[in-house]
Amino acid sequence: MRTVIDYLQKSVKCKKLIQKVLTHPFSFAIMPLIRGDRMLATDIMTKNFVCCSKHDTLHDVLPLFIRTHSNMLPVIDESNRLIGIITKNKIFKILTTQPSFDTTIAEYYHPNPIYLSPNATIEFTRQYLLKHKVGHAPVVNEEMVPIGVISTEQLLRSYNIVLSQFESQLALLFHNLNFGLLSIDTSFQINASNSLAHQLLNINENQLNAFRDHPELHLIRELIEEIVQERAKVAKKQITWNDLNLYVHCYPLHSHDELVGAMVILEDVTQIEQTINELQLTKEWEQKLRSVIEFAYDGIILVNKKAEITMVNKGFTDLFGLESKDLLQRSTTVLFPELAIENVIQSGISILNTPQIIAGQQSLISILPIKEKEETISAICKITYRGLPHLHEALTKVKKLEKQVSDYQNEINNMKGTKYTLFDIAGESEAIRKVKHEATLAAKSMSTVLIVGESGTGKELFAQGIHAASGQRGAFVQVNCAAIPSELLESEFFGYADGAFTGAKKGGMKGKFELAQNGTLFLDEIGDMSLPLQTKILRVLQEKEFQPIGSGVTIHLHTKIIAATNQNLEQLISEGKFRADLYYRLHIMRLNIPPLRERIEDLPDIIQSITNRLNQSGFYVKGVTHSALTKLMRHTWSGNVRELHNVLERAANIKTGDYIDADDLPTFQHETEEKALPQQIPSTYKDKILSTEKEMIITALKEAKGNKSKASQLLGISRPWLYAKMKKYQLE
Secondary structure (H helix, E strand, C coil): HHHHHHHHHHHHHHHHHHHHHHCHHHHHCCCHHHHHHEEHHHHEECCCCCCEEECHHCCCCHHHHHCCCCCEEEEEECCEEEEEEEHHHHHHHCCCCCCCCCCCCCCCCCCCCEEECCEEEEHHHHHHHHHHHCCCCEEECCCCEEEEEEEEHHHHHHHHHHHHHHHHHHHHHCCCCCEEEEEEECCEEEEEEHHHHHHHCCCCCCCHHHHCCCCCHHHHHHHHHHCCCCCCCEEEEEEEEEEEEEEEEEEEEEEEEEEEEEEEEEEEEEEHHHHHHHHHHHHHHHHHHHHHHCCCCEEEEEEEEEEEEHHHEEHHHHCCCCCCHHHCCCHHHHEEEEEECHHHCCCCCCHHHHHHHHCEEEEEEEEEEEEEEEEEEEEEEEEEEEEHHHHHHHHHHHHHHHHHHHHHHHHHHHHHHCCCCCCHHCCHHHHHHHHHHHHHHHCCCCCCCCCCCCCCCHHHHHHHHHHHHHHCCCCCCEEEEECCCCCHHHHHHHHECCCCCCCCCCCECCCCHHHCCCEEEECCCHHHHCHHHHHHHHHHHHHCCCCCEEECCCCCCCCEEEEEECCCCCHHHHCCCCHHHHHHCCEEEEEEEEHHHHHHHHHHHHHHHHHHCCCCCCCCCCEHHHHHHHHCCCCCCCCHHHHHHHHHHHHHHHHHCCCCCCCCCCCCCHHHHHHHHHHHCCCCCCCCCCCHHHHHHHHHHCCCCCCHHHHHHHHHHCHHHHHHHHHHHCCC
């Protein structure tokens, strides 16, 4: 391995390979050693040392040298600052003169000695000691107080440590290179090889004669022969080995200008070739996609994550009267703000076939987010504006068939006492699909069900849906626990016999439990039930039987119990307002209905469902426009689906056209906040559109000489649409 490393360091031809080695992920471990950022004086100095004063006698100093292995002692003043040194050799010379042991060292120590900073590198320390021809020196801090002693012996020891660390780290790097590396001598024996080379060639580290013993490696051996026989200075070839595509490089290895072998580098380019093939395939599919989009009947654009147009077809440019070069890499937020494509990218929610007047033509807009690992990376927008009359005829026929199916379903539901099934709950988000699946499972048994959710989330719809999907032949009976006076709750639930109490109805009255026999009893707002009644309800659920008030007849219960609440029952239990045993009796199958803000992707489906119901109740609403849908999707819906239903019903009352438009909707709180902030509104189509919608309407009215029927024909829109737009732009 050392031969390979020496070659890497000396060979000019391998500069790129050296750079590749040094930029390898593991090279951070040896970079300090390669750059020279080595150990410091503070790392190797002796901290176990003693100091002396110039007033100390020979009798005081001699024992100090015995206590330390150093050949030098720092001399300090009263403030512990360095003022000089005295060496062991100096003491020996003094002793040869046979002086008195009470003699001080004041006239013998070396003043103004050389000294080192603790941050001095080993290389600087070595040069410094050589320059001053000394073998040791004190190390002092900023206040000139000695903190250690350093010697040439310690320097040598530190170099051994550095060398050992260097070899260890270099070996680690060598065996973790992202390419195979081998050193081969002139007799084709492997001197050194790393782990990846073993893996790529399917050999082990002990197979030193692999190139002589394995004929199948002949292609690599032929390259090595070119080097060791000095037929070439560099030999390269791409080969296929064990289903891998390898790129093999061979370079000569020299020692003292003598050829000693070859260095072999193995690069696995299998993945690279696969990537190239995938890129080629991607380009082919991109070309096919461009062809399909170009010949599409509708207007289509593709945008990136920033809502910048990356692809556009002729249908789109024809619609807006533009050229593709004026649109590519431009932001739709600036050019076409009414499309609101950036909202789809941010929310990841698809918009399908929402109507809107685009460039004076009635159109249907669809925007689909394109996702990768749950993250929206782009979107595709389709504007259908051709052949809409034929499409409307087909949709009308479909709606008639849907109405027939709906009528049949309503008849079936009426027989079971419900208006809704689980299929009537709109939405295909993961959250709502999970709850609908759990509701389907809950309908298969007689276990009690607890439905929890905010007000307006549709808890009653789920209760009716569970009953409709169950095998219960009896009725669906609903009780609002918050609406019945507390003094009537017991009689409402259990009924009463004839003459049970003063004012009792003649012949008695059946309670809710009896009315729901063989069916389902829905206890809405269960959290508002009084504690005494909770106790009696618990007993019925436990014993599966009850007696009407004033009657001795026991009625055995065969009823599915569904309870619902928008309150936190666990908190009511801790406050002593709800029985824990009743909670656990109800809490067998629990359904958590998500609020609308957590499944906003279901909004288009829910809106369609609500408009269908509005039409069944006497309204005429074809749907909502794209701008209206965009506005609705920006709202937080604290009142959930009930709030949405109220907003759409209000809009259905005041709309002027066939569709609910953004102007028919109320101003939500977030819009008020946005208007309060100063904003720079971008101009539509950015000087590329010849006229805005308002200007087109004005032009059509002028050409029609004020005749609104003729103007609507020129614009290709209905008269109600024209009236709505004239009202919007205050055109009289």
